[in-house]
Amino acid sequence: MSPAAEAALCARDLLVRRVSRASVFELRIDSLELQRGSVLAVLGPNGAGKSTLLRTLAGLERPLRGRSERRVDGPVTMVFQRPIAFSGSVAHNLRVALSGLRLRRAERTARVEEALEHFGIGRLASRRAATLSGGELRRLALARAFALRPAVLLLDEPFDDLDPGGQESLSLDLRNAIASTGVAVAVVTHDLRRALLLCDRIAVLLEGRLAQEGERDEVLSRPNSLEVAQLVGMSNLIEGVLRSGGAEGEPGVSRVEVDAQHQLPALTRLAPGTRVWAGVRPERLKVDVGRGEGLPIGKGRVRAVLSDGVAVTVQISWAGRELRTHLLAGRGLARTVAPGDSVTLSVRPEDVHLIPRDG
């Protein structure tokens, strides 16, 4: 958290309980802050309590204990996973949302036009909301929320059902709107890549508990558990034992022994002999036909190559395990790599994150 960050919404000691015939679900959050001008991505598997958290922050779910408190002026509003439009025109939808603010007509009109233009649907102002496409409906829901000039905006799966082009274009518009208004945003999404385009911070929910929360890059590169690592896309997780750990107080390069022939370099303060999961993000695992960048960890054989036109995912066998790395499509090795190729793998010690396996 940067020292200048100003909390817009603070949740403390929250306990929300949902009882159904089959089970009892509890969401427990000790402390969570949404900061002005910052986007918090809430990640977690299905049923972890992401939507419940969002609804509680929006004041739609009453906690058994604790509360969320707004620290700045302005409303807290939410855009739902299924965007809901009121009957009438697109502009009417925004005017209705502004009806609670008692604005002068001129200001109301200006806000409506500004929000519609911001999300690229100004030309649809007089169109009936019921005739909008899924993508246009999402833009309407976001424009309506932004027209309120909220202090806090809560987004539940804002990119659901959009094609990749629509997702990218909406991400850019949303990012611009957030930057220009300074609103504090929490976004729940199952799409990690889309979340990463928007967020500055990440909170990971597991079984109703906040497993980790922090700056985006910190959580991505330093997950505090195996479950969090898997959720934030650290797909290369290799079991090993730490050998020759760094000196106390002065971390040096250590080795993670995977087996007799394979080892990984790492920077750590953990004691030698510790059993660990060594995590390497796919984009940090370097692959080359030559010497490669970073410390070489041995040869691997390419098992499969998948490309979506932007990124190429290469699956490689190494030390009896399947590792993954990402290359930029159409560049360098990505143009020539093929299944069966022998490649050199390398990784920088600072890109290997260790998670103790015991306790």
Place this chain on the structure above:
Amino acid sequence: MTELSLPLVLEITVRTLLVCGAALLVSLGLGLPLGIWLGRWRFRGRVLGISLVNSGMGAPPVVVGLVVSLLLWRSGPLGWLDLMYSPAAMVLAQVVIALPLVVGITLAAAGALDEDWELQARTLGIPSARRLWLLVREIRLGLLAAVIAALGGILSEVGAVLAVGGNLAGETRMLTTAVLMYTQMGEFELALVMAGVLVGMTLLLAGLLTVVQQGGRS
């Protein structure tokens, strides 16, 4: 033999309109809020309430007439009101028939709205009175269907109003009871005129409401 006259037809038609209009207003006044409540709010006993409404939609009018008669009969629990064989008794019977129709169709329309509709309106800070108005606007096609169904049920109903109204000349005679009576008396000319007025009135009112309903769709 009764002579066909314009004053007679007018008198029965006006009474029919007044009684049916009052019954419709009361049914809508009670049924629309109840339907919205049952359609949108989740509470213990809701399913039982909906089951009762659905059963009421199919209640035979003559049985409704019997039950209302028992209630309003001099020795009945509401006998002290002295409403038996009065227009008020007919209004009550018609309300009992139309109310389940209004509630049932309204709750179906309200229940079809997205579950998160209220929550979305709340998170936009829309005041509660305005939210209710917006909700009514959202389900207006269903509400108009409820009005049309209730109007049809009330205008065409004969068994219950005959039981509690008694078809008294100049007091409780309605177009439906008059058609029935003149048919039984073999005075088919009068029966046909009354039936024509009734059918014309039903077509006109239902047609107008349908125009309004379909206008709201575009």
